[in-house]
Amino acid sequence: MTSASSPIRRPDLGSPQVMTKRAWWLVVLNFVLPGSVQVLAGSRRLGRFGLRMTFTLITLAVIAGVVYVLWPTVVLTVFTNSIGLWAAALLLAVYAVVWLVLTLDTLRLVRLVRAVPRSRPVIAALTTVLMVAVVGTAGYGAYLATTASGFLSSVFMAGPTEPPVDGRYNILLLGGDAGPDRDGLRPDSISVVSIDAETGQASMIGLPRNLEDVPFSPGPLADLYPEGYGAIDGCEVDACMLNSIFTEVELKSPEMYPKAVDQGSEPGIEGMRDAAQGVTGLTIQYYVLIDMQGFSDLVDALGGVDITVDHRVPVHSDDTFTKVAFWFEPGRQHMDGYHALWYARSRHDTSDYDRMVRQRQVQEAILAQANPANVLSKFQAVASAGSQVVKTDIPQGMLGYFTNLASKTKKLPIKSVELVPDNNVDPENPDYDVIRSLIQEALAPPATDAPAQ
Structure with a gap:
């Protein structure tokens, strides 16, 4: 580990100011790039897994965005199909669990008891809010996907498509x-x-x-x-x-x-x-x-x-x-x-x-x-x-x-x-x-x- 990262992985436990600053950095990094906190300050194995999951999601989002711009019908077809919706629900549920684990581990690594006393509730509250926002959004997305799949299956049938007539x-x-x-x-x-x-x-x-x-x-x-x-x-x-x-x-x-x-x-x-x-x-x-x-x-x-x-x-x-x-x-x-x-x-x-x-x-x-x-x-x-x-x-x-x-x-x-x-x-x-x-x-x-x- 380089000296620049030492205050993150090996901080001065006796300095409340250093530990408070470190805590803020870890909370923000966990939100911006899940997995990076563990690579810098915790289990690198867990961190590398988290980063792979994060970059995979970013890659999928970029690909979906590009395809939507060029061929919107392709993306819309995937997300108006029961199989596509269930796949999206499963993916979101997995990410919800991963983000929950990474956030709880981040809160452990923060070591709130070493931070400045007046900063502890603020750091804990921000971490909780971010966790609920990210994990809750993924969980709600999974719920919407499964509900939409059930709705589509109950209303729309599986059958052959018809071409336009006279345009x-x-x-x-x-x-x-x-x-x-x-x-x-x-x-x-x-x-x-x-x-x-x-x-x-x-x-x-x-x-x-x-x-x-x-x-x-x-x-x-x-x-x-x-x-x-x-x-x-x-x-x-x-x-x-x-x-x-x-x-x-x-x-x-x-x-x-x-x-x-x-x-x-x-x-x-x-x-x-x-x-x-x-x-x-x-x-x-x-x-x-x-x-x-x-x-x-x-x-x-x-x-x-x-x-x-x-x-x-x-x-x-x-x-x-x-x-x-x-x-x-x-x-x-x-x-x-x-x-x-x-x-x-x-x-x-x-x-x-x-x-x-x-x-x-x-x-x-x-x-x-x-x-x-x-x-x-x-x-x-x-x-x-x-x-x-x-x-x-x-x-x-x-x-x-x-x-x-x-x-x-x-x-x-x-x-x-x-x-x-x-x-x-x-x-x-x-x-x-x-x-x-x-x-x-x-x-x-x-x-x-x-x-x-």
Whole structure:
């Protein structure tokens, strides 16, 4: 050992000032470079092990950072995969134990009884705080990783990925409303979210739930209703509208889609997919079903949402939407889950088109509230609510790609395609050629000026 390091390894035990200065150095070194304290003042074998672990972690972090800058989808795929999350949890747990051992050994090497008396509690407190911060962060990270793995496994399936079609991913978004007054689930809101696979620009197409004569993409429903849903001899349920298709297929003829359950879906959802494809003319790769009965739990888990109310909207005191408890007045409102759900569903003195606008407001507010910091700080509650609320066939293998794409989407305004009477869409007598032309016009890339000759 060199003379420069002698005061660290072989200090003057009789000088409280030297021992105090040495103690501060050891505490700081243990925090900045775990393992270095043991190399300088304790067991060099333990110190070398600690340093190897420290430099290995630094190397892994640098590699991950470089890969994230160059190929972000690769890193995101690793950390949105159950295997990758469990590996991260194990690594963090190991480091938590290593840092705990090194910190406790550092506290032993400090020899507080030899330091200046008034400095002893400060040194001990700082060491404890740093230990809790570092070890606690690693332990909490391991906990988050295992919780995330469980959440992903409960919501997302393992299956083949789908490529973009015409440069877009199209996702069917269903708000399921399985109320006590209904026979089975009936989608209360139906949208198609179309996302540019390169730019992340998202367009939300709200489909009126009362559309009639709905066409289908090729499949069993198209064979059964060649002129549109219920157009010739009616259908198997009381109202032949778009949102009734789920109920008919799920309860009356699930055999139409025998492979649906094995593929992470349901017959009713597949019927709705064929209908949405027929209406929009788009290929829909995936679906997301949100259970509106559990929707309020997710909003509460996120800490509520902020919504700008354009006109008075009532909160009802019963499930028949007739008794008004109180009104949301125009202006900026912070809503918990109960009130956000009523705001989205309210039917008092309103139309389906008004409800579609409000539902889209709530969806966009949730996206805004679901920022990384907020989700991480409330992760257990969000994951618990999400696993009860969300059902989808998006495979885990696509999560890294979609997470990266979502980071682009959040930077851009979400476009809306309004299928409303003001755009010549009559739900009782719809012209589906007009509907598809409206959608294609909205999804078309912006025109660029021709280069100067």
